[in-house]
Amino acid sequence: MHELGVVIDIVKKVENIARANSLTTIDTLVLQIGELSSMIPRYVESCYPAAVDGTMLEATNLRIEILPAAARCRKCSSVFNPLKHEDCCPHCSAKEADITAGREFMIKEIIAC
Amino acid sequence: MKDFKVIEIKKSVYESNDKEAESLRQELKDQELFLLNLMSSPGSGKTSTVLRTIEALGEEMRIGVLEADLDSSVDAGTVAETGTKVIQLHSGGMCHLDALMTREGIEALGTEGLDLAILENIGNLICTAEYDTGAAKNAMILSVPEGHDKPLKYPIMFSMVDVLLVNKIDAMDFFDFDMSKLTEYVTRLNKDIKIIPISAKTGEGIDQWADWLRNEVKNWKQNK
Ligand SMILES: Nc1nc2c(ncn2[C@@H]2O[C@H](COP(=O)(O)OP(=O)(O)OP(=O)(O)O)[C@@H](O)[C@H]2O)c(=O)[nH]1
Ligand SMILES: [Mg+2]
Ligand SMILES: [Zn+2]
Numbered sequence: 001m002h003e004l005g006v007v008i009d010i011v012k013k014v015e016n017i018a019r020a021n022s023l024t025t026i027d028t029l030v031l032q033i034g035e036l037s038s039m040i041p042r043y044v045e046s047c048y049p050a051a052v053d054g055t056m057l058e059a060t061n062l063r064i065e066i067l068p069a070a071a072r073c074r075k076c077s078s079v080f081n082p083l084k085h086e087d088c089c090p091h092c093s094a095k096e097a098d099i100t101a102g103r104e105f106m107i108k109e110i111i112a113c
Numbered sequence: 114m115k116d117f118k119v120i121e122i123k124k125s126v127y128e129s130n131d132k133e134a135e136s137l138r139q140e141l142k143d144q145e146l147f148l149l150n151l152m153s154s155p156g157s158g159k160t161s162t163v164l165r166t167i168e169a170l171g172e173e174m175r176i177g178v179l180e181a182d183l184d185s186s187v188d189a190g191t192v193a194e195t196g197t198k199v200i201q202l203h204s205g206g207m208c209h210l211d212a213l214m215t216r217e218g219i220e221a222l223g224t225e226g227l228d229l230a231i232l233e234n235i236g237n238l239i240c241t242a243e244y245d246t247g248a249a250k251n252a253m254i255l256s257v258p259e260g261h262d263k264p265l266k267y268p269i270m271f272s273m274v275d276v277l278l279v280n281k282i283d284a285m286d287f288f289d290f291d292m293s294k295l296t297e298y299v300t301r302l303n304k305d306i307k308i309i310p311i312s313a314k315t316g317e318g319i320d321q322w323a324d325w326l327r328n329e330v331k332n333w334k335q336n337k
Contacts, residue, residue: 027117038240038243074304099269099272106124109120111120112117
């Protein structure tokens with residue numbers, strides 16, 4: 001499980017943002033994770049309590065949104081989800097495609113005051 | 114009742130590392146130092162390939178090595194025996210190196226007079242691909258025993274590297290490894306990739322690898 005170190009880093013980033021905006025109470029942290037990311041949402045969730053322990057984010061809720069993967073066909077340029085179509089273009093059956101989305105790992109927003 | 118509001122952040126977790134990597138790359142360019150990031154699963158042959166590379170190019174350029182093993186310094190010791198400048202990095206239990214750790218390593222190594230620095234990344238095909246180290250080029254090793262279907266399992270890694278070394282080809286007869294299938298899977302993900310079959314054991318293919326690397330180092334120094 002390699003998520004913990006990265007989540008600890010995210011917590012630090014969010015704390016800095018909160019301080020810079022004079023926020024004192026954070027209720028929820030919303031992350032976005034691409035379907036192709038090596039960060040597995042289930043593992044991010046399970047290490048979250050350890051990562052926020054003793055920080056400003058202790059007792060906050062974590063919400064994770066999944067961003068779909070996308071690929072563009074090199075032959076016909078149509079865009080499709082490579083995970084749903086097994087790397088083969090559903091329009092022209094070509095196998096060559098470039099991944100255009102799905103690798104993201106974003107801090108989307110916080111709900112705070 | 115407190116007045117909670119939504120504060121939009123929209124920041125990539127990788128953004129600060131990407132910036133750090135870009136500035137390290139620029140500095141290395143100014144110093145004419147080519148940094149190669151070498152990645153693979155554990156045991157695919159990174160250290161053996163580093164040793165072969167030193168053997169092939171050590172007389173014509175000055176090489177330094179950054180070893181990033183998780184907890185041992187076995188690899189650094191092996192490389193140091195060749196008389197090459199080598200430094201052991203400690204990633205503090207992380208499973209990848211980021212640009213800051215790489216920068217610290219480069220500074221500890223000392224860049225003076227070096228032409229090529231090789232970073233032996235941590236043995237892992239997953240998150241090493243998501244952290245730009247600031248390297249000029251990225252290389253990965255896939256060894257024959259791992260199978261030709263690895264690109265299907267680790268698409269991100271295969272889509273981001275500049276060169277793929279297929280190592281342990283001396284053991285080809287013992288495995289049902291299909292080089293043409295591998296090439297097909299890899300080029301689907303990455304049309305510009307260079308694939309070089311090698312054996313770090315027998316030395317087969319090392320010439321071709323050394324040619325590729327020599328040429329890249331030359332271009333890096335010229336296109337300033
Ligand atoms: N048959 C064969 N064995 C090889 C070859 N290259 C490396 N090996 C063997 O594979 C094992 C691992 O090689 P290393 O070079 O230590 O691999 P590594 O990627 O540096 O390993 P870690 O740093 O532990 O991740 C060693 O026992 C090597 O002798 C090769 O081309 N052919
Ligand atoms: Mg090694
Ligand atoms: Zn198509």
